[in-house]
Amino acid sequence: MYLYLPIALTSINILIPVGLGLAVGLLSGLFGVGGGFLLTPLLIMFGIPSTVAAATDSNQIVAASTSGTYAHWRVGNVDFKMGLYLLVGGFAGGIVGVQAIKLLHAMGNADFVIKITYILMLGIVGVYMFIESLQSMRKKKDGAAEEAKEEKESAMGRFLHSLPLQTRFEKSGITHSVFVPIVLGGFVGILAAIMGVGGGFLMVPIMVYLLRMPMHVVVGTSLFQILFTCIEVTFLQAYTNHSVDFLLAVLLLVGSTVGAQIGTVFGRKLKAEQLKILLAGIVLAVTVKIVFEVTLTPALLLSQVGGH
Amino acid sequence: MKNQFKIQNAKFKFQTEVRKMRVMAALILTFAFCIFQFAFAGTAQAMLTAIANHDHITIDFFYHGSTVSVRGISDPGVDLVIKITSPEGHQVMKQKGKIAGVLWMNVGQLKFEQTPNFYEVFSTKKVEDILSVEEREKYVIGYPALAKHVDITPVANEEEKTKWFDEFVKFKEGSKVYTTSFGKIDTKLNAEGSQDYYILTDWPYQAQPGDYLVSVYAVKDNKVIEQAQAKVNVEQVGMVKTLATMAQNSPAIYGFLSIGVALGAGVGVSMVFRKGGGSH
Numbered sequence: 001m002y003l004y005l006p007i008a009l010t011s012i013n014i015l016i017p018v019g020l021g022l023a024v025g026l027l028s029g030l031f032g033v034g035g036g037f038l039l040t041p042l043l044i045m046f047g048i049p050s051t052v053a054a055a056t057d058s059n060q061i062v063a064a065s066t067s068g069t070y071a072h073w074r075v076g077n078v079d080f081k082m083g084l085y086l087l088v089g090g091f092a093g094g095i096v097g098v099q100a101i102k103l104l105h106a107m108g109n110a111d112f113v114i115k116i117t118y119i120l121m122l123g124i125v126g127v128y129m130f131i132e133s134l135q136s137m138r139k140k141k142d143g144a145a146e147e148a149k150e151e152k153e154s155a156m157g158r159f160l161h162s163l164p165l166q167t168r169f170e171k172s173g174i175t176h177s178v179f180v181p182i183v184l185g186g187f188v189g190i191l192a193a194i195m196g197v198g199g200g201f202l203m204v205p206i207m208v209y210l211l212r213m214p215m216h217v218v219v220g221t222s223l224f225q226i227l228f229t230c231i232e233v234t235f236l237q238a239y240t241n242h243s244v245d246f247l248l249a250v251l252l253l254v255g256s257t258v259g260a261q262i263g264t265v266f267g268r269k270l271k272a273e274q275l276k277i278l279l280a281g282i283v284l285a286v287t288v289k290i291v292f293e294v295t296l297t298p299a300l301l302l303s304q305v306g307g308h
Numbered sequence: 309m310k311n312q313f314k315i316q317n318a319k320f321k322f323q324t325e326v327r328k329m330r331v332m333a334a335l336i337l338t339f340a341f342c343i344f345q346f347a348f349a350g351t352a353q354a355m356l357t358a359i360a361n362h363d364h365i366t367i368d369f370f371y372h373g374s375t376v377s378v379r380g381i382s383d384p385g386v387d388l389v390i391k392i393t394s395p396e397g398h399q400v401m402k403q404k405g406k407i408a409g410v411l412w413m414n415v416g417q418l419k420f421e422q423t424p425n426f427y428e429v430f431s432t433k434k435v436e437d438i439l440s441v442e443e444r445e446k447y448v449i450g451y452p453a454l455a456k457h458v459d460i461t462p463v464a465n466e467e468e469k470t471k472w473f474d475e476f477v478k479f480k481e482g483s484k485v486y487t488t489s490f491g492k493i494d495t496k497l498n499a500e501g502s503q504d505y506y507i508l509t510d511w512p513y514q515a516q517p518g519d520y521l522v523s524v525y526a527v528k529d530n531k532v533i534e535q536a537q538a539k540v541n542v543e544q545v546g547m548v549k550t551l552a553t554m555a556q557n558s559p560a561i562y563g564f565l566s567i568g569v570a571l572g573a574g575v576g577v578s579m580v581f582r583k584g585g586g587s588h
Contacts, residue, residue, distance in 0.1 A: 001370075002370065002372040003369055003370065004367055004368065004369055004370065004371040004372070004513065004548055006544065006547075006548040006549075006551040006552040006555070007551070007552060007555055009514075009516055009517075010513060010514060011371060011372045011373065011513040047514075059566050059567070059570055060570065062567055062570035062571060062574070063569075063570035063571070063573045063574040064574065065574070066570065066571050066573075066574025066575060066578070067573075067574040067575075067577050067578050069574075070574065070575060070578035071578060071581070074582070111413045111414040111415075112407055112411075112413050115411070115413060231567055234563065234566055234567050234570070235563040235564070235567060237563075238555070238559050238560075238562050238563030238566055239559045239560055239563050240559075242555045242556055242559055242562075244555070244562070244563065244566050246551055246555070246562070246565070246566050246569070247369075247551065249566060249569075249570065250569065250573075253569075253570055253573045253574070254573070257573050257574050257576075257577035257578075258577055260574075260577075261577060261578065261581040293412070294411045294412050294413065295410065295411065295412070296412070297412065298404055298412055300404075300475065300478060300479050300482065301403065301404045301405075301472075301475045302401040302402065302403060302404070302418070302472070302475045302476060302478075302479045303401065303402045303404070303414070303479075304401065304402070305400045305401065305402055305417065
């Protein structure tokens with residue numbers, strides 16, 4: 001059955017957005033990522049104009065992350081205190097990132113910087129997560145401990161603990177200076193604004209490897225932070241660009257809210273290393289896709305203005 | 309007295325004869341004019357008509373495109389060209405190019421002016437075979453004529469303009485809003501000796517709401533000898549129109565509504581799963 005989308009000005013088989021929403025909601029519930037880096041290009045592929053795809057994606061992430069945050073909160077996997085500090089940093093970083101992208105546009109090389117940032121960030125994060133989770137899985141199998149890494153971690157830990165305004169994050173069972181999540185949140189906010197995504201796939205590895213939060217709390221807390229970021233983005237897109245397609249968002253969220261719940265259930269059945277290696281695999285697949293995109297001759301040399 | 313009566317009678321007879329002759333002359337002239345018209349019917353402003361059967365297309369939630377048929381009457385033996393276009397405007401497109409000879413990136417923007425968003429041309433034969441270059445350019449019929457009509461900036465030379473126009477057409481054809489074809493117009497002679505023509509074409513759902521102009525050209529000896537026009541209006545109705553208008557005119561309310569529904573759906577589905585024990 002086809003439905004006409006009033007803002008995208010196109011007609012779509014309802015099974016497509018519902019199916020895409022389900023798949024991305026599943027990833028959201030499993031890994032704590034919004035899934036915008038996957039969904040936006042897929043919607044464009046199915047004929048949705050890029051500006052509408054990006055804006056509507058944010059709207060459906062509000063639904064998926066509400067569903068995911070609620071499910072994780074009920075099982076005690078959301079660190080609200082950490083989420084709020086990350087959010088403060090993320091908002092500030094977003095403002096800096098938007099100014100940076102304006103400057104890059106004025107200089108005329110914004111697209112180059114965005115694409116290279118995408119490839120580097122996704123590539124580094126994907127490779128690091130993949131290798132690290134593979135090593136942890138092997139170590140657990142062998143029952144061996146790696147001394148050198150322990151020493152390196154404690155050196156990093158000593159630096160972080162030397163910072164002022166230390167505070168205890170009970171839910172995560174860690175102690176950090178309030179500046180650590182604010183600065184890291186700000187860093188993700190800058191990159192997210194430059195890359196035009198929510199930043200969940202960057203936030204998750206940062207919480208796991210730099211903040212040393214337990215994986216299951218990371219997923220719930222990341223979703224909590226994404227929820228607020230996407231509320232802000234949805235409103236700004238609707239208000240300034242008039243590009244949120246309400247009907248498309250409803251079709252997507254029908255799938256994504258259910259997918260997020262299923263993802264949360266599956267996530268609890270998987271071990272932290274398994275979750276990390278799966279996310280790393282997806283991040284690497286997206287990296288390879290973008291590398292192909294920029295190296296192979298495109299079928300069309302013109303595209304609509306707007307979007308990514 | 310008798311003679312006077314005779315003279316008057318003769319005068320009256322003479323005047324009646326003159327009147328008869330005048331009527332005869334008028335009839336002969338009219339007849340001659342008709343014969344003249346008939347003999348040169350091929351070049352006359354005869355009878356081209358155009359009717360679009362589906363001239364008001366409404367877009368509701370279940371709209372997935374439509375069909376439009378154009379029919380009419382033309383002189384016998386002429387070729388026909390039917391052009392359906394949206395009003396001309398300007399369109400800005402992102403332009404991809406190679407950076408450092410390796411990486412494909414967006415390298416700038418191109419502005420296409422005097423360009424319709426929708427352009428369809430149907431003809432009885434290939435337009436290149438039935439119309440001269442000058443006539444095609446005059447009536448903007450066919451891609452080469454449209455290419456000459458459109459302004460593209462910034463481009464360095466004609467070669468570059470042709471390259472980017474071809475890319476533009478490729479993009480538009482991919483979106484189903486540009487097409488040219490021949491041989492799809494049915495023609496047949498009717499009982500009055502005129503030619504009936506008819507075409508049924510798919511109307512793509514990608515065509516945006518607005519007014520479209522259907523121009524029909526009768527073509528003979530490489531020239532357009534007559535033209536007729538009809539209109540097609542595409543309009544959003546019902547909830548589709550309400551949502552589109554709200555997004556444009558009340559963006560804050562629309563934004564809050566979108567967020568509210570998303571939050572509600574997220575919580576609602578969570579409740580359903582909680583009741584069903586899905587999250588435990």
